[in-house]
Amino acid sequence: MTLGLKTPKKQAEATRRLLTRAELLDKRYKVVRDQSFVYFPLLEPPAFDEEFSGEIVDLDFPTAEASLSLKDYLSSKLPPNLIKHLPSSWDQIGNVIVVELNPLLEPYKSIIAEGILKSHSHIIAVFEKVSAVSGTTRIRKLKLLGGRDPNKVIHKEYGVQLVVQLHDTYFSPRLGFEHYQVGKMVNSGEKIVDLFTGVGAFPLHIATNVDSEIHAVDINPHAIACLEEAINLNKNRLKGKIHPICSDSRQWAAELKRPRIFDRVIMNHPSQSYDFLELVPKLLKPNGILHFYSFEPSGKWQWLPLLKLSKALKLYGRRINEVLRVRKVRVYSPRDLHISITVRIS
Numbered sequence: 001m002t003l004g005l006k007t008p009k010k011q012a013e014a015t016r017r018l019l020t021r022a023e024l025l026d027k028r029y030k031v032v033r034d035q036s037f038v039y040f041p042l043l044e045p046p047a048f049d050e051e052f053s054g055e056i057v058d059l060d061f062p063t064a065e066a067s068l069s070l071k072d073y074l075s076s077k078l079p080p081n082l083i084k085h086l087p088s089s090w091d092q093i094g095n096v097i098v099v100e101l102n103p104l105l106e107p108y109k110s111i112i113a114e115g116i117l118k119s120h121s122h123i124i125a126v127f128e129k130v131s132a133v134s135g136t137t138r139i140r141k142l143k144l145l146g147g148r149d150p151n152k153v154i155h156k157e158y159g160v161q162l163v164v165q166l167h168d169t170y171f172s173p174r175l176g177f178e179h180y181q182v183g184k185m186v187n188s189g190e191k192i193v194d195l196f197t198g199v200g201a202f203p204l205h206i207a208t209n210v211d212s213e214i215h216a217v218d219i220n221p222h223a224i225a226c227l228e229e230a231i232n233l234n235k236n237r238l239k240g241k242i243h244p245i246c247s248d249s250r251q252w253a254a255e256l257k258r259p260r261i262f263d264r265v266i267m268n269h270p271s272q273s274y275d276f277l278e279l280v281p282k283l284l285k286p287n288g289i290l291h292f293y294s295f296e297p298s299g300k301w302q303w304l305p306l307l308k309l310s311k312a313l314k315l316y317g318r319r320i321n322e323v324l325r326v327r328k329v330r331v332y333s334p335r336d337l338h339i340s341i342t343v344r345i346s
């Protein structure tokens with residue numbers, strides 16, 4: 001998904017000129033149109049002053065001519081019946097691409113990687129996903145198919161620079177819009193804890209937006225090292241203060257001297273969030289906000305997690321006072337969705 005600006009058709013030309021002048025158009029993607037609106041792919045959000053009008057959206061923009069030239073490049077190198085099995089999308093993390101390939105393409109992997117490198121001049125490496133995300137640190141095995149392995153990359157999310165160690169930290173570029181949106185929800189002066197921060201995307205977005213204090217906890221020392229490096233990279237634009245903490249979040253919570261001091265708790269560890277819910281009553285102020293993430297069956301995502309969450313919280317004497325947002329973050333598997341729930345808790 002890519003950040004975009006949705007603007008009424010009548011204003012499209014003026015908007016295009018403004019975006020071009022401000023160097024905000026992401027030229028890797030095509031502009032999309034429907035009956036009433038035009039959607040421009042953006043490198044980062046514009047500052048909304050009176051010049052820009054429109055709504056920020058998250059869209060699957062089609063890539064510009066790159067995928068076409070990849071097909072062109074490969075059409076003489078792959079048997080014609082395999083062209084339709086080429087991946088239609090992939091993950092880009094910084095200047096590397098991570099693909100999932102159909103097993104039928106096995107003998108042609110290096111040629112495909114070469115094609116991707118040739119048709120995307122800014123890309124330096126192509127990796128294949130060779131395992132699922134697994135283990136406590138939620139890491140996936142990647143195999144280099146072409147180019148050179150940089151091991152560490154800088155990934156930009158709406159202008160925020162994240163540091164990702166490709167083989168040692170969890171990172172998904174598909175969470176960018178969620179990080180961005182949560183960053184925009186926080187009010188100045190809030191005290192926040194992100195219990196499973198990974199490379200620290202939520203804290204970096206929040207601190208970029210408002211003067212706040214964010215405790216960023218993760219059990220993986222590589223992830224915390226990435227966050228420390230990113231704090232330094234972004235230091236000129238951070239308004240908030242981030243405290244990187246390498247710890248098991250249960251242990252960290254157990255050692256806290258004062259209970260219920262946080263205005264907001266973020267729990268994006270969707271495969272295990274329910275197991276850590278017991279920490280919420282201890283951490284969250286009365287009337288505080290919880291950002292809860294889980295994997296849920298696609299037919300039940302609008303109500304099942306809210307029901308489970310409210311049942312579990314009742315056990316600790318807390319209840320949901322207000323549902324602020326329920327959002328489908330991404331498709332996780334053929335059956336399950338990654339869901340984000342934002343609630344105010346008594």
Ligand SMILES: C[S@@+](CC[C@H](N)C(=O)[O-])C[C@H]1O[C@@H](n2cnc3c(N)ncnc32)[C@H](O)[C@@H]1O
Nearest residue numbers: 136137170196197198218219220248249268269
């Ligand atoms: C899904 S990833 C985090 C994604 C991150 N919040 C983001 O939005 O990009 C889950 C993270 O939880 C961390 N983790 C797993 N168990 C933990 C624990 N008991 N305490 C703290 N961190 C833990 C992993 O190291 C991993 O970085």
